[in-house]
Amino acid sequence: PTCVQLLLGDSTAACTHNSLNKLQLTAKTCTEGWQRFGCSCYYISTEVNTWDYARQDCLNRGADLVIVNSEDEQVFLTTFDRWIWIGLTDRGTQGTWKWVDGTPLTKAFWWWSEPDSATGEKDCAMMYGGVQNIPLHAWNYFRCDKKLEWICEVFFS
Numbered sequence: 001p002t003c004v005q006l007l008l009g010d011s012t013a014a015c016t017h018n019s020l021n022k023l024q025l026t027a028k029t030c031t032e033g034w035q036r037f038g039c040s041c042y043y044i045s046t047e048v049n050t051w052d053y054a055r056q057d058c059l060n061r062g063a064d065l066v067i068v069n070s071e072d073e074q075v076f077l078t079t080f081d082r083w084i085w086i087g088l089t090d091r092g093t094q095g096t097w098k099w100v101d102g103t104p105l106t107k108a109f110w111w112w113s114e115p116d117s118a119t120g121e122k123d124c125a126m127m128y129g130g131v132q133n134i135p136l137h138a139w140n141y142f143r144c145d146k147k148l149e150w151i152c153e154v155f156f157s
């Protein structure tokens with residue numbers, strides 16, 4: 001099902017999704033400690049670790065590393081103001097970027113000189129903190145064994 005946020009003012013979370021050809025309206029809330037944006041909930045880690053550790057932590061929470069689907073979501077994520085892992089990697093084929101759900105990267109928000117390595121030593125994407133004034137140029141190509149905070153995302157389905 002495709003979930004679309006309805007604009008109801010205030011902080012009410014309501015999503016519609018088309019199920020069995022019926023449009024259903026469901027009020028949605030996030031688990032305590034998670035923040036809602038659109039039809040997703042986000043959790044920011046309280047520690048730093050590698051990209052693989054971060055991904056497993058998100059899976060353990062019933063979520064996955066954040067997937068940036070839109071400019072609005074990208075801008076929202078910069079408000080956390082941390083250096084974080086995102087769910088994007090070019091493992092497998094150098095320079096071929098895929099999100100953790102297997103979808104190809106179509107809309108990117110790289111820092112101007114990124115992604116900068118052709119050697120294959122880097123495979124993971126991260127997002128800078130301190131980029132709220134340049135939110136669409138926030139990603140950097142990193143070695144996956146660096147230690148950063150991370151954001152998990154789970155979406156309403």
Ligand SMILES: [Ca+2]
Pocket residue numbers: 040066067068069073153
């Ligand atoms: Ca997302």
Ligand SMILES: [Ca+2]
Pocket residue numbers: 090091094095120121122123124
């Ligand atoms: Ca690589």
